[in-house]
Amino acid sequence: MSVSTDTAGVSPPATEEHRRKAKKATAVAAFGTFIEYYDFSVYGYVAATLAIVFFPSDNPTVGLLNTFLVFGSAFAVRPLGALFFGRLGDRAGRRVSLIASIGLMSLAAALTGLLPGYASIGVAAPILLIILRMLQGFSTGGEIGGAASYIREWAPKERRSLYISFIPGVAVFGKACAAGMAALAATLIPESAMESWGWRIPFLLAVPLGLLCLYLRLKIEDTPEFRDTQSADRSARPDRKPFKELMADYPGPLGKVMAISTVQNVGTYVGTVFVASYLSSVLDFSEGEAATIVLLAVLAAAVFIPLCGQFGSRVGGKRVLIVSYIAYVALTIPSFWLMGRGSVGLAIAGLLLGMIPYALCQAGTYAAMPEFFPVQVRHTGVAFGHSVGAVIGGGAGPYASTWLIDSTGSTLVPAYILVFFGLFGLAVVLGLMRPSASRDHLYA
Template identity: 40%
Template sequence: MRRAVTAAMIGNATEWYDYAIYGYLAVTLGGVFFPSDDPTVSLLASFSAFALAFLIRPLGAFFFGPLSDKIGRQRSLSITILVMAGATFAIGLLPGYATAGVFAPIALVVLRLVQGFAVGGEYGGASTFAVEYAPDKRRGMWASWLEFGAIAGFLLASGLVALLTVYLPHDAMVTWGWRVPFLIAGPLGSIGLYLRMKLVDTPSFRALEDNEEVARAPVRDTLTNHWRHVLICIGIVMYSSIGTYTILTFMPSYFSETLKTGAGSAQLLVFAAGALLTIGIPAAGILSDRVGRKPLLVAAALGYAVLAYPAFWLMSLGSMPGLLSGVLLLTLCQIPILGTTTAVLPALFPTRVRGTGVSIGYNVSHAIFGGTAPLLATFLVDRTGSSFAPAFYLIAVSLVALIPVLMSPETAGRPLREE
């Protein structure tokens, strides 16, 4: 079990590294692929391409989710990482707008769509794989390591971009420096693919194969018989995804463009947030095995409702202590969510359609809420002229999220659903 979860975690980290790079380079990519006299227009165009990848994710979910329920979790996960790494590596080879004109942003958008399609199958397959291997009494702890891997991927991307931003002159970063993180995806993807190819599928799925009970129409089964749990999944992922992408993707540009913090300092602040997440997520997973998943999810929602405004007030002070305190305050609210959801979501569905149910609910929610979070937050700041606007967005979302959280069943310590 330890080997299976570790390999899934490393593969997950590799794939989310690929996906996160774009967000951390949004400002630079805006100038390279969407040049404009107004930096805000370039940034909005860059975040629009970021959001488009999320819109294609449900298509990937409807493809890879059922695939994992038909041919197995391990095979599906191997395909997703291969496609993701290839698309990310190709972005690093693209010419900029100054060289290729309109072809450059079109090619970038196409490759982002390929990334979105691949990642549409990642979380559903990986979370199902980890949860089906984990023992009931320690499912929260083992499942949290998958989210740890995802944040580690974000952290690796953030740290690499921070180093490049600090040590490379601006002209070098615009000319060739931005390509380096994308090109590294090639060897990283090869490592992740190798690890996943060595895995054995979960006991739960192998039992379905042995009994000839593998679902023939998992999408129809899921949407007909388990639609209520799909809606609960969408609602829980709503505030999880908005919080994650506000902290890890929106904040670098918010610090540098709105609060006028240096680009290097902005990346280091987000790196600090990611580091706190990697420490807190396993702890939250362990705690959820003892006190339950729902108390932590409720606490996180209430935390955002109470602390989002003070966090943005601290950041508005502009000092490094204020900036760091503000972003870490938001991060503390996010930890209980990320530490528990990987155990919560797969447990909503029976084995036959687990990959399909989680993939659809997770990615539909990310398409609607997560992918648009940086774009909407940037738009709100630009239109209102207030640096506090994203705080009110987080408050509203967290209060709405209490509804699906309270409607969800408590699954800590209980066996996974079989039927």
């Protein structure tokens, strides 16, 4: 079975009114993704402080491992969130799903910022932290599928890759803002105050940001493609079950989305989130220096990703993915070698080098995922496939990196992990996928 850009329905009419609505839809959906990933990533950027507050231990590595174990717990429930929000989005509408996901994420992040530490309530503190972190993961499980489906169905066909690239672009910018807040707090607030209350500030910013996004998402409308398909589908199959249909009719495309999503998530959570703790805990940069290095690199990536999306609109998603995986293999070890030289300037240069394959992979993956599925299962397919990839690639990545560095003593472990998955990505694209007849180079 071949899946092309036209599988799910007729391309949107290229009228001026439609272009205006498409731009508005893209902006609102992308802004919500920015907030989702700001809220979700803050945890990783203040992980070293959270280890002290919630997992006090004489061995700093043990505390950090426990903190990343909680970080990984959010990924364990992402597929459940994908199923819940995917069903909601494929039955009630992308708009309803996007409103619900941003509300839950903002609430969980705000409650995390108000949570007492281990010194105040003992073991209840890490338990509550785990619960709130899992709620964040549940929410994130639905956001990408909804945002990607929503933008794909509004965007003009010839600009889909560019428009969808704003999702990973603003997600990276959300992480950059999280890193920036962490850097600002670590720089301006004394260490003792940071452990007492300073770490809460980045989380509590979820309240005004979430309320603003909720207001904007309440004012958007669903896509014409979804409305047309849903109207006909409800008449023919009023009790349709999107996940059951996905598993029965699209197991091949789903497996391929899981594979490319795994590579993309390894690059994200090892290469941009874990690296903040890696710089401070392994390479002995201060927390402020580490957060600043990551901030500069991910800001550069946020600008680079839409350029990669435009590149994808011209040459096709498969070629973008191939280039990204080759770049991971070629550039990652030099990137981490530069970071390990002990110089802030060289560390910035090294991480900037690492952002090249990262940005290419983000743009290629997000543009490709919605094209594997027709409109009636698109939200569920993208959300579930991406979430399973996130569990494998994102949930285990930071924990495995920390454990392997401690076990082997090698500071290049994260680089080896990224190179391995770059090779895996190449095998997936070159060996397991074939281009369809469409110009967009999508896969069967």
